[in-house]
Amino acid sequence: MSWWSSERPLIELEKLREIIQMMADHDLSEVSLRDGEESIKLRRGASPGHDSVGVYAHPPTALIPMPSAHSAAGTPAEAPTADIEPGLLPIKSPMVGTFYAAPDPNSPPFVTVGALVHPDTIVCVIEAMKVFNEIKADVSGTIAKVLVGNEEPVEYGQPLFLVRPRT
């Protein structure tokens, strides 16, 4: 059954941008991600030279595994709070399942960027084991960013939206 069109052309670029930002923030020179068939390899600055025996441009810390980077959705799960624009609050997934932005394929999304939300506002549904669970905002403010594409799988703790809280 095709419940929803699975086009999501821009989210990939968005993902790339986020990863590149993380690399810059943490001074990583190389990132390799793999998720089944897909793989991404990014390198910053000078490429590791082969001209000096045994010396490498990137520190071994860059090699520490980043399992969040090849999570179910292929998205960097739960970007560290430090990476979120100051003042924005994440709405995180309280469960594992499939994200739906709207109550059904013919309806508009629950919320879009700029929407005003209250703690009780339903922002999406997450389906797990054939059960659709309404997710509430739990904060007051305006939606600043939608982080997950429709019908994408989400894991526990994964940020779904960023909210600019009411000041």
Added chain:
Amino acid sequence: MSWWSSERPLIELEKLREIIQMMADHDLSEVSLRDGEESIKLRRGASPGHDSVGVYAHPPTALIPMPSAHSAAGTPAEAPTADIEPGLLPIKSPMVGTFYAAPDPNSPPFVTVGALVHPDTIVCVIEAMKVFNEIKADVSGTIAKVLVGNEEPVEYGQPLFLVRPRT
């Protein structure tokens, strides 16, 4: 054949003193040495506390193997130059074998502390494969310390004497 009396009562204490000095110089909190039947275990400062889970008093660097400490002779082979009193020069063994301080059991040692040596002065013999090799001082000065006991095995590069060079 008993070519030489094997009494060497003071060298052991001397060894200990040297090891303790090395521990102090390098801020080691624990040293364990084993040589066949013999073993030495030394601890400095507070003993590692068991009261905080997963936290240890001694840094992991203290665990780096010190093969020189359980060398053939059971002596710390080739004490780092930094440990030698400034101004003194070592006469090192150019080979592997057994150290003899005198030409034969009935003669006095080639040199003792305070003896004046020239580059060509024979300071000891080292026996290897039944051949006795005369070892020359190769420096000028006075013997400040004899580091190896008679009939003790010595390895390559092991300091045998310390010499205060002629100024």
Added chain:
Amino acid sequence: MVQASRLHVQPRRLHHKNRCMFKRILIANRGEIALRIIRACKELGVQTACVYSEADRGASYLRLADRTVCIGAPPPSESYLKSDRIIAAAEITNADAIHPGYGFLAENAQFAEKCRASRIEFIGPSAEAMRALGDKAQARELAKRAKVPIVPGSNGTIDDDAEALRVAKSIGLPIIIKAAAGGGGRGMRIVRELDKLKPAIAQARQEAMIAFKDASIYIEKFIEQPRHVEVQILADQHDNIIHLFERDCSTQRRHQKLIEESPSPAIDERTRLALCKSAVRLAEAAEYTNAGTVEFIVDAKGNYFFIEVNARIQVEHPVTEMITGIDLIKKQIAIAAGETLGLSQRQVERHGAAIECRINAEDPEQDFRPCAGRVELFRPPGGPGVRIDSHVHDGYDISPRYDSLIGKLIVHRPTRDEAIAGMRRCLDEFIVEPTHTTIPLYKQILHHDVFVKGKIDTGFVERTFRMQG
């Protein structure tokens, strides 16, 4: 964290339950066993998705999985025991089977049922077999039917002293009186002389009443200095059941296995054969499928008695893999996928002796207190016939949330004496710093005359190594 409320149920796309190898297996576990299962899957060409809690985020074994899914907060009740989240994780990763490993949900019949209701194969026995063997009385009944010896005792609770005397006389002394409601040693009395039976029953009833508000007791034969010997079973869905010989797990402390080996040094060939055949009969009676272990206690004379069935893969499974050359995890997967065993009982050969030491991050000198925190140096031994199953490495951070097993060291040699020499050598080589581990205790055990002679019983470690507390 926001709250989720349940909505309507909607039919999902159908999984075709096809009897061919799985495309992707979700691993519902962590640590060394998760790594073990990932390795088996990779070699079978099956994709893997591995769940993890926030405490295990970043663990290097997760990098070997094709996909990973965070399922919750560090406490097991918030993650590795959350069956709904685990099934949801299988759904979003399109996994067609779940391997539960050991512990957590491995022997949870309800979870197995839920998986299958979601059209996801649970890699393990049927929920029915799990339930039948999980109930002590039912398991005892099954054993009786299969003519498998059980510990002699009263059929249920004892009503009066006369009955107690009759039972005690019929099964023979010594006996043990146990509180029906109880556990933990309270209400327990060992009786070695008949004229001490009455007062012992009175004391046991009194203790049981105080501890459990229930004075009911029952009587069992007391087995002196028993050995723990268990039999590895493999059963496919086509009525083929075989055993892979026994493991001796008598080196225990407070019922926690420390060292396991095969073959058992305590039983002769005749007993080995009888024991293994008993285990197969019981598995047949329970209509058991997949891998399982039938546990027995063995007395000093070589009499054996059925205790219980572990309806899962066990921590100590590598011991059996070493002596038989059969990969139990791969077999579990193949069986769950509907394949036949592919080998008959006669094709299962035994070669040499294998010993496993469970390396626990615990301080034997501090009453085995777990030692969480960063492992600076983790340098396992290597060389011929040495197997390391561990998810730990230099710089690994041990979470205090989970069990303290940080690795398994297994040595395989042509003979038990050589295996002991090999294990000693390996324990000497093994560096774990600064974390305290059970390695120093194992060095002592491996040099202890009673172990070397193969005479250990389940009380040996506690009797012999007085630990500081």
Added chain:
Amino acid sequence: MVQASRLHVQPRRLHHKNRCMFKRILIANRGEIALRIIRACKELGVQTACVYSEADRGASYLRLADRTVCIGAPPPSESYLKSDRIIAAAEITNADAIHPGYGFLAENAQFAEKCRASRIEFIGPSAEAMRALGDKAQARELAKRAKVPIVPGSNGTIDDDAEALRVAKSIGLPIIIKAAAGGGGRGMRIVRELDKLKPAIAQARQEAMIAFKDASIYIEKFIEQPRHVEVQILADQHDNIIHLFERDCSTQRRHQKLIEESPSPAIDERTRLALCKSAVRLAEAAEYTNAGTVEFIVDAKGNYFFIEVNARIQVEHPVTEMITGIDLIKKQIAIAAGETLGLSQRQVERHGAAIECRINAEDPEQDFRPCAGRVELFRPPGGPGVRIDSHVHDGYDISPRYDSLIGKLIVHRPTRDEAIAGMRRCLDEFIVEPTHTTIPLYKQILHHDVFVKGKIDTGFVERTFRMQG
């Protein structure tokens, strides 16, 4: 450094050459093979003394030896090749035997004689057997006598074109013309048609003259796309000689073995048996003792030809240990101590398939340039049927002085296909950083159709993987 001058010779205390197990063995080698020998000794209850050069001071494998002796400066010529210092090290540590490992002094007959003159047992064959097999003409003669096939060719140098034609006709085309004085490809010509023989000889002579100032040439049958198959031999001092089957080492680059396996996928059972029996006959003819390897090349039709004997333990010995369960180093020691083999040819069983990858610190993309320096991360794989022989760990410093072998990864599985799947999984898991290694090349080879089909010849790697230079 002071100078030593030689004095008089004096008789030393006598060693009693007793035919019982050694008390202490001096290990005259370094790195992984030194560690391998230390491990074997520890398990046998034999003390160890290990020599080391100043470059290896502080290496962690040395800590496992009971004693260590520094024998000289980093260059091998100043330490590991200094036979006098090594024997002196054995003397001062009271070692009663020396294990030379492989390389360095392992096949130096003079060193073996010196050891025995000093009443120290050399763990290896006799100097006589070493010399007889070390000389190409003698070894060929021995092989002929033992009815072991050798590569057909001219008996010595060719005098004129008529003789060349006669030889070429008798052994059949293609043939290869080689410079008698030479090597390195100069003066070599392959001839596939008889009418090209005369000009080829003229060219070869000319090249040989320029290169070696000697125009002598000889002719051999040219074996197209040969496989390298070798047979492991064990022989005690009581006339018992057995083989431990073959190893296929066809995966080479410039005559450097990269991957070895057993059984060879290229030969059938009949050839295997004939090959192994040939090796035993040759060892018998040479009155060989201890462990040794008889090397053959095998042509596409399964014809095999003797090449040479390696009179020592080999790097790839673990492959044989995995499939036979026999510890070759322990056997070497037992044989040198005068024990009998303790097993007959019929008792040597073969189980499953084993593959070894030599992990070299070399950059396959930079013409295999060695990569010395600090290894930050060294995380070998683990799990069932996986063996790691390595002296390296996180933080190990690779010396540029010695060969680039930093470890051996061996996988043992019931079948070759499973061994390949296991090796792929292990190579994926293996982390070595930042050091470049041959691991990426092995991943490609293990996935290459020709390797998977077992069709590799000794030229495969160079033909298939065009390396940047």
